[in-house]
Each structure stands twice: as structure tokens, then as C-alpha cells.
Amino acid sequence: MKKKVTIIGGGLAGAEAACQAARSGLEVDLHEMRPLVMTEAHQSGWLAEMVCSNSLGSEEVTSASGLLKRELRRLGSFFLRQAEQSRVPAGSSLSVDRLRLAAGLTRKLQGMPGVRLIQGEVREVPDGDGPLIIASGPLTSPAFARALSGLTLRKHLYFFDATCPLLRAESIDFTQLFAASRYEKGEADFWNIPLDKERYEAFVGDVVRGETAEVHEFEKKVFFDACLPLEEIARSGTQSLAFGPLKPVGLVDPRSGRRPFAVVQLRQDDLQKNFYQLVGFQTRLKHGEQKRIFRTLPGLERAEFERFGRMHRNTYINAPLIINRFSQCKQDGRVYFAGQLSGVEGYVESVASGLVCGLFAARDALGLERLELPRETAVGALLAYAANADWRDFRPSKFTFGLLPEAGVEVRDKKRKKELKAERAGQELDQWIREAKI
Ligand SMILES: Cc1cc2nc3c(=O)[nH]c(=O)nc-3n(C[C@H](O)[C@H](O)[C@H](O)COP(=O)(O)OP(=O)(O)OC[C@H]3O[C@@H](n4cnc5c(N)ncnc54)[C@H](O)[C@@H]3O)c2cc1C
Known part of the structure; x- marks a missing residue:
């Protein structure tokens, strides 16, 4: 046998x-x-x-x-x-x-x-x-x-870890974004939302003030360093996101010919290109807050969420x-x-x-x-x-x-x-x- x-x-x-x-x-x-x-x-x-x-x-x-x-x-x-x-x-x-x-x-x-x-x-x-x-x-x-x-x-x-949101492609206004990979490695595989300093700081302010989901009393509020939620990074300093998930290095906006102050990246999630992930946007912001705050980003004004970011065991x-x-x-x-x-x-x-x-x-x-x-x-x-x-x-x-x-x-x-x-x-x-x- x-x-x-x-x-x-x-x-x-x-x-x-x-x-x-x-x-x-x-x-x-x-x-x-x-x-x-x-x-x-x-x-x-x-x-x-x-x-x-x-x-x-x-x-x-x-x-x-x-x-x-x-x-x-x-x-x-x-x-x-x-x-x-x-x-x-x-x-x-x-x-x-x-x-x-x-x-x-x-x-x-x-x-x-x-x-x-x-x-x-x-x-x-x-x-x-x-x-x-x-x-x-x-x-x-x-x-x-x-x-x-x-x-x-x-x-x-x-x-605790946190996951990033998934957006429906048809709800994104790609005309406000530019396609590129960092340092031009590979094809222009990411969609990028360029932010100037003013827009970036307004976004950071919104994220920092955003309402987050409750942590149960019996659960310790411990995050894993390699997967920190967006709001935790933002709270550690105004520039933290610009040096972290929103870093602009290796990216040039073809419309201005310059590197933006900060960049939000969207990565294709499926072969049909129906969904895009907000890269590095793991979060425990409440769902309503995610909608409100992430829709302030250029091109995402009408974004529909296939999945919200969330906390998990x-x-x-x-x-x-x-x-x-x-x-x-x-x-x-x-x-x-x-x-x-x-x-x-x-x-x-x-x-x-x-x-x-x-x-x-x-x-x-x-x-x-x-x-x-x-x-x-x-x-x-x-x-x-x-x-x-x-x-x-x-x-x-x-x-x-x-x-x-x-x-x-x-x-x-x-x-x-x-x-x-x-x-x-x-x-x-x-x-x-x-x-x-x-
Ligand atoms: C929400 C979340 C997001 C994550 N995001 C990332 C990421 O973006 N990148 C990354 O590298 N890692 C990520 N991780 C970490 C990790 O890489 C993944 O969880 C990975 O799937 C772990 O593999 P695994 O086989 O150990 O567990 P899993 O892939 O979760 O497999 C465990 C399986 O066991 C089943 N199961 C559970 N209990 C029982 C039971 N009692 N009886 C029968 N079946 C059971 C579950 O349904 C599941 O299918 C994430 C983890 C979580 C929880």
C-alpha cells in the first residue's frame, strides 16, 4: 500500500x-x-x-x-x-x-x-x-x-497586517495618469499618478486624519514592519510616504519631462486588465474614508472599489x-x-x-x-x-x-x-x- x-x-x-x-x-x-x-x-x-x-x-x-x-x-x-x-x-x-x-x-x-x-x-x-x-x-x-x-x-x-485596495479599471480616468516602469525596466507596466508637493501634502493630511477601523480589545495593536498600513507610515512624518510607497525615483512624467514630487502607482491585477491595485496602500482606514480620501487623487475621482484595504489577523x-x-x-x-x-x-x-x-x-x-x-x-x-x-x-x-x-x-x-x-x-x-x- x-x-x-x-x-x-x-x-x-x-x-x-x-x-x-x-x-x-x-x-x-x-x-x-x-x-x-x-x-x-x-x-x-x-x-x-x-x-x-x-x-x-x-x-x-x-x-x-x-x-x-x-x-x-x-x-x-x-x-x-x-x-x-x-x-x-x-x-x-x-x-x-x-x-x-x-x-x-x-x-x-x-x-x-x-x-x-x-x-x-x-x-x-x-x-x-x-x-x-x-x-x-x-x-x-x-x-x-x-x-x-x-x-x-x-x-x-x-x-496585524493590512491589505491594499483593488480598483475597477473602467472607473479610473487613465488620461490623468502616465504609464511607466521605474527606471524604464520592462515595458511601461505601471500606471502612475503624479503629485506635486501641495497635492501630496494635502493627501498626507487626509490620510493622517482619516478614521481607522477599531482594533478589538483583546487584540494587541501590533503591526508587522514590512507591511505597515499607509496611515501608520504617514503618521511617522510628512515626508515618509514620499520616501516609501509614493516614492518618485526612476519615474519621469512624459508631460512635464520631470520627476514628480511623489507618485501613486497602480499595478494590473489580472490578465484582462479589469482590476488595478493601489501599490503599497495597505490600510485599515474605514471603507468610507478610503473612498473619500483615495478619490481625491487625480484620475481616481470616480474610482469604484472591488475590494477595500483592511486589517487582518x-x-x-x-x-x-x-x-x-x-x-x-x-x-x-x-x-x-x-x-x-x-x-x-x-x-x-x-x-x-x-x-x-x-x-x-x-x-x-x-x-x-x-x-x-x-x-x-x-x-x-x-x-x-x-x-x-x-x-x-x-x-x-x-x-x-x-x-x-x-x-x-x-x-x-x-x-x-x-x-x-x-x-x-x-x-x-x-x-x-x-x-x-x-
Ligand atoms: C490578508 C493578507 C494579505 C497578505 N498579503 C500579502 C502580500 O501582499 N504579499 C505577500 O508576500 N504576502 C502576503 N500575505 C502573507 C502570506 O504570504 C500569505 O498569507 C500566504 O498566502 C501564506 O501562505 P500559507 O499557505 O501559509 O497560507 P494560506 O495561503 O492562507 O493558506 C492556508 C489555507 O488553509 C485554509 N484553512 C485555514 N484553516 C483551515 C481549517 N481549519 N481547515 C481546513 N482549511 C483551513 C485556508 O482556507 C487557506 O486556504 C498576506 C496575508 C494575509 C492574511
């Missing part, structure tokens, strides 16, 4: 883990509660739905997400392959039609031998002999989060206390934690975590030796971070070059330093793939 792995959660991590386990010859039971029970952020019943931005980051290997994606390609990520088939234009980054990607990967999994999709909310940690991968994500259903407390030493944590375990370098629960070796819940942050990181959990769990089930991923690789560094960070102040992390050990060569130039680390990561990963016979 074939060995089986059970996966809870068919999001970015769970779907990738399922593909990897099935590819390794295992049977897979993949539990997903949507569309029967929806989360506060997902829009569809498809697996592997990206819930907010449609960007998977830069493709350049000297950028953190570029290096991580290169490793995922070498490891045979199904999600990335599907992402490439769902690509929308976005300069030098990989951006996708989110729902097309999700639908494509769902169909692939539906047709994959050995994979059984089981719809419904899991409310208890299932018993069984085979490996269990828990990948229920930052929006893990409350009942299941409670059930997990036995495994997580009652220390599952949360903080972000559940994760205190990874250094709970898991080892294989993302395996120290208290119960049958259990693996994957994705955002396991202490990584971001789409690509969640896919990476799911991919290796799928491989590790499969090797476990097949009685094969598991080989630790070198810390010099991006994926290995992420796993090492989650397992070894300081538990007293633990926060999920994106992959950064800072997580990689120094290259051991004296180099001053930052880009060159990254190139060397990327080169070494590539060699170490290839060696690991050869030894693990992936």
Missing part, C-alpha cells in the same frame, strides 16, 4: 507541499475548508489563492525574492511554474493574474494521481501514522487554532520553541508546520516552506534519510531562522540576504556581496539536490 501524507490547508504552502509529496510517490489527503468556510481575506474556493498583492517580487538574483525564486525553480516548484503561465506585465518583477494561477494549480492538483481533495474545516488535529503537514496559514480558523494549542505549547501568536507559532530545522514539531515528529503559520512571511517564502515540508514529509514516509538544507541557501536560511531565532521576541520573517552567512571574502560593494552569496547559494543547492536525488 502507498504511504500517505495528510495536509491541512490548501493555500500557497499546502498546495505546493501536496504537489511535492505526490511527485515523490505518496498518497495525499489535502484538507481545505474553502469555499464551505471562507476566511476574511480569500475571494474564491480555489487552492493557492494569493490574497492581496499580485506580485511575487523581483526576478533579479541580487534581490532576496529573486534568489528565493531561483531556488524554488531548481527545486521544481509547481506553484512557480503555474505563476509563470499566469504572468502579467510588471517590469522586472514576477506579477500574476492571481485567480488564474489559483484555478490552474487547483486543476493540476485535482488531476494528480494519489491526491484526494477533502473539503471542509478541520477542527481537531487528526490522528494517524503518516506525516501530517499543518499549513492552515495566517487566517487559520479559530477552532483549529484552539485545537493546535496542545502542539504549540499554547503559545501561538498573532500580529496573522496567526503563527513561536517557531523556535516548536519546530526544528526540518520544520518538524519537536514534541511530535509526525507533524510538520508549513507556510506563514510556521514562522515565515510572504508568498514566496510560504511556497518555499511548503515545498520543503512536502519533500521532508515524503522522505520520512518512505524511510529515506532527510538531508538538512545548507544555511548558505535561501531556503535553508529561512528554515534556520524559524528554528533558531530568539523565541522571546519571535516574528515571522521574509527571506533577506542578512539571513545568509557572510561570504568570507572582503568585499565592500553591496551588490557584489549579494552576487557572491547568490553564487554560493546556487552551488550549495545544486550539491544538496544531487545528494538528496530530488
Whole structure:
């Protein structure tokens, strides 16, 4: 009889883990509660739905997400392959039609031998002999989060993130915008709203004074630094937005021939160009306030909102206390934690975590030796971070070059330093793939 792995959660991590386990010859039971029970952020019943931005980051290997994606390609990520088939234009980054990607990967999994999709909310940690991968994500259903407390030493944590609004294309007056990519990389893939100093300052004033949604009393008001809401950035100083999401560098307005004081960028969200995201506009401003304030921007006077920006929970375990370098629960070796819940942050990181959990769990089930991923690789560094960070102040992390050990060569130039680390990561990963016979 074939060995089986059970996966809870068919999001970015769970779907990738399922593909990897099935590819390794295992049977897979993949539990997903949507569309029967929806989360506060997902829009569809498809697996592997990206819930907010449609960007998977830069493709350049000297950028953190570029290096991580290169490793995922070498490891045979199904999600990335599907992402490439769902690509929308976005300069030098990989951006996708989110729902097309999700639908494509769902169909692939539906047709994959050995994979059984089981719809419904899991409310208890299932018993069984085979490996269990828990990948229920930052929006893990409350009942299941409670059930997990036995495994997580009652220390599952949360903080708050905020998502950006999505606008309907037909409601945008594009004649007031200009199309361009920063530093002319790629085609003119973004629509840009140029702001002069006066308009920018009026906008900042509105954002700062805007009414925000309540934070529940029992919830701590903690934001994750990499995903600060627009209003939090604006409150930190009048110029903060102009140096952050509204930065004008690398953009020239063809009508004036000059760089604007600040720029609001709109990125295409789907292949049909029906929707555009306001880039970096994650917010917890009340819906009415978003409408009022964002409609003061040129070209958005009649903007219709397909989705408002909002606040959301972000559940994760205190990874250094709970898991080892294989993302395996120290208290119960049958259990693996994957994705955002396991202490990584971001789409690509969640896919990476799911991919290796799928491989590790499969090797476990097949009685094969598991080989630790070198810390010099991006994926290995992420796993090492989650397992070894300081538990007293633990926060999920994106992959950064800072997580990689120094290259051991004296180099001053930052880009060159990254190139060397990327080169070494590539060699170490290839060696690991050869030894693990992936
Ligand atoms: C609102 C929001 C916006 C985000 N925006 C971004 C962004 O723009 N860019 C970025 O890089 N990262 C973003 N993230 C962070 C993170 O990258 C994503 O959440 C990513 O989808 C995490 O992957 P995952 O597989 O861990 O979780 P998910 O993709 O959320 O998958 C978890 C799955 O488990 C299912 N599930 C939950 N509980 C149960 C249960 N009890 N039984 C069965 N199924 C269950 C859910 O329905 C879901 O399909 C965002 C997160 C949130 C919550």
C-alpha cells in the first residue's frame, strides 16, 4: 500500500507541499475548508489563492525574492511554474493574474494521481501514522487554532497586517495618469499618478486624519514592519510616504519631462486588465474614508472599489520553541508546520516552506534519510531562522540576504556581496539536490 501524507490547508504552502509529496510517490489527503468556510481575506474556493498583492517580487538574483525564486525553480516548484503561465506585465518583477494561477494549480492538483481533495474545516488535529503537514496559514480558523494549542505549547501568536485596495479599471480616468516602469525596466507596466508637493501634502493630511477601523480589545495593536498600513507610515512624518510607497525615483512624467514630487502607482491585477491595485496602500482606514480620501487623487475621482484595504489577523507559532530545522514539531515528529503559520512571511517564502515540508514529509514516509538544507541557501536560511531565532521576541520573517552567512571574502560593494552569496547559494543547492536525488 502507498504511504500517505495528510495536509491541512490548501493555500500557497499546502498546495505546493501536496504537489511535492505526490511527485515523490505518496498518497495525499489535502484538507481545505474553502469555499464551505471562507476566511476574511480569500475571494474564491480555489487552492493557492494569493490574497492581496499580485506580485511575487523581483526576478533579479541580487534581490532576496529573486534568489528565493531561483531556488524554488531548481527545486521544481509547481506553484512557480503555474505563476509563470499566469504572468502579467510588471517590469522586472514576477506579477500574476492571481485567480488564474489559483484555478490552474487547483486543476493540476485535482488531476494528480494519489491526491484526494477533502473539503471542509478541520477542527481537531487528526490522528494517524503518516506525516501530517499543518499549513492552515495566517487566517487559520479559530477552532483549529484552539485545537493546535496542545502542539504549540499554547503559545501561538498573532500580529496585524493590512491589505491594499483593488480598483475597477473602467472607473479610473487613465488620461490623468502616465504609464511607466521605474527606471524604464520592462515595458511601461505601471500606471502612475503624479503629485506635486501641495497635492501630496494635502493627501498626507487626509490620510493622517482619516478614521481607522477599531482594533478589538483583546487584540494587541501590533503591526508587522514590512507591511505597515499607509496611515501608520504617514503618521511617522510628512515626508515618509514620499520616501516609501509614493516614492518618485526612476519615474519621469512624459508631460512635464520631470520627476514628480511623489507618485501613486497602480499595478494590473489580472490578465484582462479589469482590476488595478493601489501599490503599497495597505490600510485599515474605514471603507468610507478610503473612498473619500483615495478619490481625491487625480484620475481616481470616480474610482469604484472591488475590494477595500483592511486589517487582518496573522496567526503563527513561536517557531523556535516548536519546530526544528526540518520544520518538524519537536514534541511530535509526525507533524510538520508549513507556510506563514510556521514562522515565515510572504508568498514566496510560504511556497518555499511548503515545498520543503512536502519533500521532508515524503522522505520520512518512505524511510529515506532527510538531508538538512545548507544555511548558505535561501531556503535553508529561512528554515534556520524559524528554528533558531530568539523565541522571546519571535516574528515571522521574509527571506533577506542578512539571513545568509557572510561570504568570507572582503568585499565592500553591496551588490557584489549579494552576487557572491547568490553564487554560493546556487552551488550549495545544486550539491544538496544531487545528494538528496530530488
Ligand atoms: C490578508 C493578507 C494579505 C497578505 N498579503 C500579502 C502580500 O501582499 N504579499 C505577500 O508576500 N504576502 C502576503 N500575505 C502573507 C502570506 O504570504 C500569505 O498569507 C500566504 O498566502 C501564506 O501562505 P500559507 O499557505 O501559509 O497560507 P494560506 O495561503 O492562507 O493558506 C492556508 C489555507 O488553509 C485554509 N484553512 C485555514 N484553516 C483551515 C481549517 N481549519 N481547515 C481546513 N482549511 C483551513 C485556508 O482556507 C487557506 O486556504 C498576506 C496575508 C494575509 C492574511
